[in-house]
Amino acid sequence: MKKQLSNILIAIVFCGLLVGMGFTQSLLKSLPQLIMIFFGMLALGSLIIKRSFISSIPFYIVLGVMFYINIFLLASAAVDFIHPHQDWTSQNDGSIDRSPNLNWLWAIIVSFFLSPLSIVFYHKKIQRNKGLEIAFITLFIIVTLIIYIKFELLCCN
Numbered sequence: 705m706k707k708q709l710s711n712i713l714i715a716i717v718f719c720g721l722l723v724g725m726g727f728t729q730s731l732l733k734s735l736p737q738l739i740m741i742f743f744g745m746l747a748l749g750s751l752i753i754k755r756s757f758i759s760s761i762p763f764y765i766v767l768g769v770m771f772y773i774n775i776f777l778l779a780s781a782a783v784d785f786i787h788p789h790q791d792w793t794s795q796n797d798g799s800i801d802r803s804p805n806l807n808w809l810w811a812i813i814v815s816f817f818l819s820p821l822s823i824v825f826y827h828k829k830i831q832r833n834k835g836l837e838i839a840f841i842t843l844f845i846i847v848t849l850i851i852y853i854k855f856e857l858l859c860c861n
Contacts, residue, residue, distance in 0.1 A: 711833055718840040721767075724774035726847050734856045737848060740769075744845040751838050763837060764823055766844065771819040779818075780811035 729737055747762035784807055 707831070710830065711836060714830060714833065715836060715840075718836070718843075721770040721774055722840075722843060722847055724777050725770050725844070726851060728773045728777070729848060729851045730855055734852065737852045737856065740766075741845060741848050741852065743769075744841055744848060748838065748841045748845060751834065751841060754834075760827075763841065764827070766841065767826065768819055768823050770844075771822045772815050775815035775818045775822070776811045779814040780808055783807045783810045 729740065743762060743766050747766045750762045787807065
């Protein structure tokens with residue numbers, strides 16, 4: 705029962721990672737999307753060949769990038785919630801000026817430290833489920849291809 709609950713929770717985390725990745729990739733240009741498709745196919749191929757060391761590296765690269773993206777989005781939203789309207793400043797004469805918003809720096813710092821910790825936690829504490837990982841990478845490739853086709857090939861821009 706505990707293993708089944710763990711697999712369900714991991715599947716929920718993987719779905720959340722896919723949502724954040726899809727949101728971010730819809731704003732990217734074509735080259736980063738093609739690189740993500742390549743790494744997804746590399747990870748899927750390495751998971752299918754059933755060599756644990758070789759299959760771990762591409763999967764952990766994709767998982768690490770997705771953790772970084774999602775932690776960045778969550779940290780950026782949290783910093784904006786804690787300190788909103790940082791980019792607007794009031795002057796002594798009553799005028800309001802716009803200054804650079806540097807909230808994203810905090811999100812980069814947080815995601816830079818938390819995404820490797822998430823990968824280490826997943827590697828050390830969670831028992832890997834190959835079927836779940838293959839399904840996750842397959843969905844990752846499908847979502848990335850759909851986003852690439854919709855926003856790059858079918859778009860008029």
